[in-house]
Amino acid sequence: MPDIHWEAPFCGEGSACFRIGTDSAGNAYIAIAGAENVYLTDTREALRALILDVKAGKADHLL
Template sequence: MRDIIWEAPYCGEGNNCFRIGTDDQGNAYIAVAGAEGAYVTDTREALRTLIREIKAGKADHLL
């Protein structure tokens, strides 16, 4: 079992709440709040890049 340290949930409009976590191996995790057992994981840098790209509007076409 991984020892993931989860941040407080980030909630957008409505009930869209996500949590971001990290471990001591340099991995980052993102999950729906309340369902942290089903997460997506990658390096911290990859998650940082994903968040930057989303903030820049590069995923708006998916919404």
């Protein structure tokens, strides 16, 4: 398992909380807060784009 540095959880109103993490190789991770051992990984840019779309209301049904 990679050494992942997790940021503080992001909790939307009425939705699950999630966390973003990064490793020393520049990969990004996203997991439901409290379940960081089960996560998605992709490039940092791809996960950033996903989060920006969610925050913009384009994909709020995914979380």
